Amino acid sequence: MTEKKVPLLEVRNVSKDFFGNKVLNDINFTMEEGDVLGLVGENGAGKSTLMKILFGMDVIRETGGYGGEVIINGNVVKFVSSFDALESGIGMVHQEFSLIPGFTATENILLNREPQKYNVISEIFGKRLNTLNRSSMKEKAEDAISKLGVKIDSDMVINRMPVAHKQFTEIARELSKDNMKLLILDEPTDVLTEKEAETLLESIGTVAKRGIAVIFITHRLHEILSVCNKVIVMRDGLIVKDVPAKETNVEEITKWMVGRKVKEQETKRESDPDKSNKTIMSVKNLWVDMPGETVRNVSLDITEGEILGIGGLAGQGKLGIPNGIMGLYEAGGKVILKGKEIPLNSPRQCLDANIAFVSEDRRGVGLLLDETLEWNIAFPAMQIKNKFLKKYGPITWRDEKAIEKVTEKYVEELQIKCTGTKQNAKELSGGNQQKICLAKAFALEPGLLFVSEPTRGIDVGAKALVLDALRRFNREKGVTVVMISSELEELRSVCDRIAIVSGGKISGILPATESSEKFGMLMVSNVR
């Protein structure tokens, strides 16, 4: 009976450095069967590195291994690759989906572990020519899905699924492994809407009841409190707090995470007395063909000097609005800026009209990952406004000095953590990359700024800074800001008015002070 005393997972004195740069220092914790551990910390606190060690990822071994011990069921393990980790019953669901889009849920769940049938050919040529036992596959897949307590069509092809179902499929794949003991979920709710996230949280509870331990990483702190029984807070490579979830609250966790007091976001924003009621832009009957975010018929007036929020559930078309106006996706309708019509489908003309856009797709659209911060910040302003240029005789060259100066200015203003202005953008963490994207737009000195999902995937500290920067930009420079976000509370803390998009149309515009219930009603009013 001493067996029972041995914890499922024990991490003892684990440390890790990347070429002399310590990222994990003396990490200790234990988990029992059925525990749900919430792991929180700012970006760069060491969460991902710790998970990579647990999952035996190649990067760890290639960069010189780690110090300390990982003990599973009383045995010290040293994974050479992720396959060893899988064998020991550890499963991981990564932030990005690793599913085959053209396969069904069943096929994805049981990929390479399919139950098989012998046939004539395989009797002669060996097991590799066995046929798949489709009916038993379906049974197994559905069994795994039912463990999650959700309903997914196991015959549906992945690329036709909504995001949430893809996420569930991934988790089901891990659960379908018979020896599964420990499940690591890396920010699984990040891509989900609030409703979907709730379902996922319920499933985590169901899974834990079956005796599987779960490590749950997220930035959404209230999720941790609702589902975990234990919370570990990391900061700068250390575990700063290890407490039962019952004995803490969101404020406390936030404080531990950032190590400094984060100002409670003011829910009410004092309205500007001298705000004019002039319309700066009016959008009429806009349609945008953006995959997954189709806009059908949007008409909207934006008032000069305000911060307008655009919210709504995922996939209802809120992201399509700025992308369509800025000409990044095929669009139609009418957009009038200060009485002049702006042609659609032409990014250049929008930019020339003094509109700037911070895309939700940081890595794809927002950044030159392989170039320096200087280039990233100065490039659009150079191309559109002819800034940071200098004449040498007949030819005009980049003014490297001016570029460095403006970059230094924004690095300081937005507290961007970097080794210098010549660092490549891809080396920064998500939050700091987002700040670069904002700096890029600020450097354009626009009259109207669209910001799409400015806080997606970044931590609490960075979030407060980004929102504060936007607020200041609006107040001090008088720039009209249109902010698109899936987080209603965030919109309510920053915006004057909030438009809710549902089914590709504006279902209503309310002042930010209106109650959450009213916004909620608008969100689901004509969902398709």
Next chain:
Amino acid sequence: MGETLISKSTLQKAVQSFGLPRLIIAGFLLSLFITAPFVGSNFFTQLSNTINRFGWNAVLVLAMVPMVHSGCGLNFGLPLGIISGLLGATLSIEMGFTGFASFVMAVVFCTPFALVLGLGYGWLLNKIKGGEMMIATYVGFSSVSFMCMMWLLLPYKSPTMIWGYAGKGLRTTISLEGFYSGVLSNFLAIRTPHMLIPTGAILFFALLAFGMWAFLHTKTGTAMTAVGSNATFARAAGINVDKIRILSVGMSTWLGAVGILVYQQGFGWMQLYMAPFNMALPAVSAILIGGATVNKASIINVVLGTFLFQGIVTMTPTVINNLMMVITGQGLDISEVIRVIASNGMILYALTRKSEVTR
């Protein structure tokens, strides 16, 4: 212990920034230079050969830069530029220009061809984004084949260029003696008994390289680099991506045309028909060995790569051949075989070094 850690990491950084492949090749080249005197080949003659070949080839390698910057990849379609150069050269000779004027006029005549062909080539590459290098290869192949017919059919009259017995059709190789043979290389050339430094050719390359460097520092040049780094980013910043790409292809084609003229003036012969076929791969290899990737290339990459590539290709055959003769005591000349193995080996090695940037 701490200190060794630091010194190790600085050494690692130095190696990383120069690149291990370049270190190995440079080391090999150095060992060839050291071995040369011991096996009976003059060190200065060898060095001089390498520098001369650098002068011939550097502009062709420089032609890779614009397309790499705009994200069109390596210009496997370089023969298209070379054909423009050949058209310019033959026209210049046909019209009776001689000496330095024949070189200037060849550059002038090749320019419209290079621009028109480059425009069409660029338009084509814009239709097949993502598969540029494959299509470029076939553009090169087919243009060479097409011109094989044209060289026979075009009504050239100059007796120095056409087949003597038929009285029509261009010869496969045409001597440039009396025309622009050596016009750059001999300009301000430094001569010693064993050495000839082609100052003029190197200066001409330096001029073009400086022009390229300067262009990449202008607004349009910056846009070109951004297009290659992330085309979506550039589009969102209001850049007309297609236009920039066509511009880069045009520049690359024109540099290819001028590059072959520089090559010919050093070599002393003009080669038609299938000759352009074999010019693209050495240029591609040289820039890759110089440390360029499919999306990034600098002037340093060009200079370093051309020197290393041409150094190996000129040195290996003579040194290894002499070495074999010393060892075996037999006067068997297999330098040509070694040359083919060395140059193709380098091309193969360079192509395995092809790497792309993160997206």
